[in-house]
Amino acid sequence: MATPVLVYDGDCGFCTRSVRLAEKLPLRARIVPWQEADLTALRTTEQRARHEVLWVDEAGRVSGGADAVAALLRHCGFPWSLPGAVLSLPVLRGIARLGYRWVADNRHRLPGSTPACALPADQRPGA
Secondary structure: OOOOEEEEOOOOHHHHHHHHHHOOOOOOOEEEEHHHOOOOOOOOOHHHHHHOOEEEOOOOOEEEOHHHHHHHHHHOOOOOHHHHHHHHOHHHHHHHHHHHHHHHHOHHHOOOOOHHHHOOHHHOOOO
């Protein structure tokens, strides 16, 4: 894969808003909602894409959730690579994963959310 890919939930207002912030970073990656992505070519599944944000690196390795956010930040270069590296440290990785899961599970309560964010994944538009 020539360029990394960030895969997110395009039906979720909070996720879309978060991606708009990521676009302001020095990010050299393709950003695509999972609903429009060729998930098979990206070596992942719809089930996983519905569950968490995904980062597919140049080698085709797929990271999800907090690990995807850390990989994205590391890819942006200095100074963004520093928080990415910190989130990847074994001692903080578990905390980052818990934090990510809390945000993902509560995204319908966060700023920028849409009614689709509150629906179970199988009931969201495009399901």
